[in-house]
Amino acid sequence: MSGDEGPGREGAAEPPEAGGGEQLALIRDTVRKAKQPRAKPRTWRGAALADGLPVARVLVDKGLVHLDQFFDYAVPAAMDADAQPGVRVRVRFGARVVKGRREGGTLHDGFVVERRADSDYAGPLAPLAQVLSTEPVLTEPLLRLCRQVADRYAGALADVVQLAVPPRMARAERDPSPDPLPTPAAPPPATWSRYATGPAYLQALARGDTPRAVWLALPGPHWPRELATVLATALAAGRGALAVLPDGRSAARVDAALTDLLGPGHHVLLTADAGPEERYRRWLAVSRGSVKVVVGTRAAMFAPVADLGLVALWDDGDSSHAEPHAPQPHARDVLLLRAREERTAFLLGGITTTVEGAQLVDSGWALPLAAARDRVRAAAPLVRTVGDLDQARDEAARAARLPSLAWQVTRDALARGPVLVQVPRRGYVPRLGCDTCRAPARCAACAGPLEVREEGGTPACGWCGRPAADWHCQECGGFRLRARVVGARRTAEELGRAFPRVPVRTSGRDTVLATVGGAPALVIATPGAEPVAEEGYAAALLLDGWALLGRPDLRAAEEALRRWALAAALVRPAGEGGTVVVLAEPTLRPVQALVRWDPAGHAVRELAERAELRFPPVARMAAVSGPPAAVAEFVDLVRLPEGTDQLGPVPVRRPAGTEPWERLLFRVPPGSGAALAAALKAGRIARAARSGPTAPLQLRMDPPDIG
DNA sequence: AGCACGCCGACT
């Protein structure tokens, strides 16, 4: 694992000193006041206060989020019983004192985090304005998790709490949650026996141990049930379990498998599909301890499962596991945090493995859970490649835009079942090459790659934007350009015309098909939207991924392999005639990994390379982006841990922005990630405390998109 | 972040 972060520091987040310059008298005065805690705090208005614990420490939702501190309020006697830790309250915040009277102040939502006998705030306390609900939603363990996530990402607690606690739906709250069901029996291991250490993993869970594994699932349709079996096994051992999946579709598959194994009532599905009220109802059932197994998408990573015994994540390479809202926590990191802090078992599963997954194994923190080689061969389809040279030699392909191998495979397979055609997503920009020699087409001015932004448009440079109307090839003098990935959508249409008696189904952004039947059909899908074929696809054509491989992106190879393998895993085994044709150079590492079906080996080699180059996740990084002056000011302000590298700054594109931005990367060796996050947080607070207009500045731990 | 208090230039 990234293994470096020790447990987050406990205790309230006190802001660091705001910097010198105060008048001595003022300091003395403050200290003296702070040293005499009142038996009972003063309040404004003098309303009757609660007897026992008259102070409520409150996390105010949107006041001074970046300062990351709690505020104390007086608890009126009437609210004494309701204002328990964890409940939502409303408080007046930002009031001014005018002639001894408080004026103004706007109502903010917040959470009571603690009831206390007194306050260490010297001034008079404002009373809670209202207890919104008596439901203790921000429970102590959930608060602790949020605190740790905030620290891990150099973010603010209030931001994380907003991600972790769903908005209140009064109606859902009124209804009682069902009584917990008795603990069911453990399901049989079934297909888990296909993995060498699979039964042992289940046995350890059943014993109540906390086994940790990176699971390389065999291609084919069994993984949802296998994942459900793991969750059910944890439940049978009397523990709670949580699985996070990248999308509603895959979550629904695991949900269905769980219902199959356990019947209804033992688990909930936490996805956006249910609608806010139903989702909150289910979340409450979890929070109240009625239900101990949760299957869901990203936001479910915070689900307050009682007595959590297992956290599982499926397909951690999927970008939707990264939360887009500040501080952009990644489900993998949050679940790793939970596994460590809540002492649970851990399962990271997928058809492929990320570098992070490989690192968990490499460090010894998790064990590999994979099938033996012969099992893999028996489950995987036959993978064939068509490289650039093959295509150049292939006269038929030049006329028809698709290699003859792809035609043959499609034609043969359509006699036996559906054929999947994976095409790039919309908005993807095809790169251009020389039609004669296939060399990539480069800009004459800056050598950037030429692109066509809209079909039929003039080619232009992807770096400098200069149009390339009179291009000629530097290699061979050719002057005709050709899309290096054939216009995939057009190809799909042509395929449809070539097989007029075969129905064409499409699955993409707007309409995603869950499944297709076993009848011959051409199924055109974008990555991630591939329907599951009930009896497996007879073949797949992979026309996507190409463009990725040309990019200077750290994850390009991993991501290409991931997309290909996810589609190829829906194809029947080679033994049943399942064939995959991938349009890519057979010499490339991810292509070879696909052909040999060795995603783990690929991830291990990527990991070694990252270590050598001191790239994440072996090193930890943070990105600071903003206007050059703001970036420079921040660098000046922040006190970085020993041994921090500074990379850049480099200009970054601001599509809608007015002024140019730049980005700076900080890099620290493994083990210093927490120190880096702490430094950034301190820097952010110091910056906020400064006077003057504040330019926008983005801080991000572990940026996923570094070139 | 908002929001008010504070101390210096062009208006009735």
Added chain:
DNA sequence: GTCGGCGTGCTC
């Protein structure tokens, strides 16, 4: 004499 510039500091 006053209205208003936004620099500075505080918010339980």
